[in-house]
Amino acid sequence: MKLITTIAELRARLSDKHAIAFVPTMGNLHEGHLKLMRLAREHGSCVVASIFVNPLQFGPIEDFDKYPRTLEADCARLQGLADVVFAPSVSEMYPAQQTVFVEPPPIANELCGASRPGHFRGMATVVLKLLNIVQPHVALFGKKYYQQLHIIRQMVMQMNLPVRILGGETVRAADGLALSSRNQYLSAEERGKAVFMYQTLQGAQQAILQGERDFERLEKLAVEALRARGWAVDYVAVRNQSDLQPAGPVQGNPAQHELVILAAARLGNTRLLDNVEVCLAG
Numbered sequence: 001m002k003l004i005t006t007i008a009e010l011r012a013r014l015s016d017k018h019a020i021a022f023v024p025t026m027g028n029l030h031e032g033h034l035k036l037m038r039l040a041r042e043h044g045s046c047v048v049a050s051i052f053v054n055p056l057q058f059g060p061i062e063d064f065d066k067y068p069r070t071l072e073a074d075c076a077r078l079q080g081l082a083d084v085v086f087a088p089s090v091s092e093m094y095p096a097q098q099t100v101f102v103e104p105p106p107i108a109n110e111l112c113g114a115s116r117p118g119h120f121r122g123m124a125t126v127v128l129k130l131l132n133i134v135q136p137h138v139a140l141f142g143k144k145y146y147q148q149l150h151i152i153r154q155m156v157m158q159m160n161l162p163v164r165i166l167g168g169e170t171v172r173a174a175d176g177l178a179l180s181s182r183n184q185y186l187s188a189e190e191r192g193k194a195v196f197m198y199q200t201l202q203g204a205q206q207a208i209l210q211g212e213r214d215f216e217r218l219e220k221l222a223v224e225a226l227r228a229r230g231w232a233v234d235y236v237a238v239r240n241q242s243d244l245q246p247a248g249p250v251q252g253n254p255a256q257h258e259l260v261i262l263a264a265a266r267l268g269n270t271r272l273l274d275n276v277e278v279c280l281a282g
């Protein structure tokens, strides 16, 4: 495995590679990332991971400074999984002030975008830059950040980028908590409570599978349940998988049978995300 920090060296290294599978990350790797790396190996003969904490996607009072940077440990975990690790500095990625941005689709202002203005613009901009730098034929992202994956798919489709986007299933701890680099911010007490978000989503999933179709009521109940346990809730939303628009009456259209319930909420100072898909029999 080769660690590379400059774009010029990376381009030289990849110039003769034809089947590149790429996993962009912000580092502090956990089993969720490693599972994506293994999936990447199934889709490419050269597997590239990037590790870059992108300042453009953090708001002024967010955790950019305290975001865990663990390059050495990350490289150790990537041994045998990645062929190349690209870990550029901020000045390598942004040698001058970035004045050209990807304007993400309107959905970027909802859900997580509602409480993180500019986040998806910064995320989409760095992902476009990384895709242009690495030029993979497939790029992989976790389904845990469902809205991010949706926006990346839209960018790739609408901008005709020659790359296939694959989503990897969320990896969970034994109690069901979705793995996330931010879980380590949780105190021991908060960690004990953190799985309640997934349990709440599973409860809503079961209710839909058992015939509940008043999605607004379900969302409200889930928000109340989380608040009652001390969570500060950003949203719980039942949406269509295909476009992330609010789920409407489930009728003949097969797209309306594939729903996803998404949530974001804070436990203490830690903002956690999760989602569950619901597929209704057509």
Ligand code: PAF
Residues within 6 Å of the ligand: 024, 025, 026, 052, 054, 057, 123, 126, 127, 145, 148
């Ligand atoms: O999901 C992440 O880790 C980041 O948002 C990404 C896609 C690597 C862009 O910085």
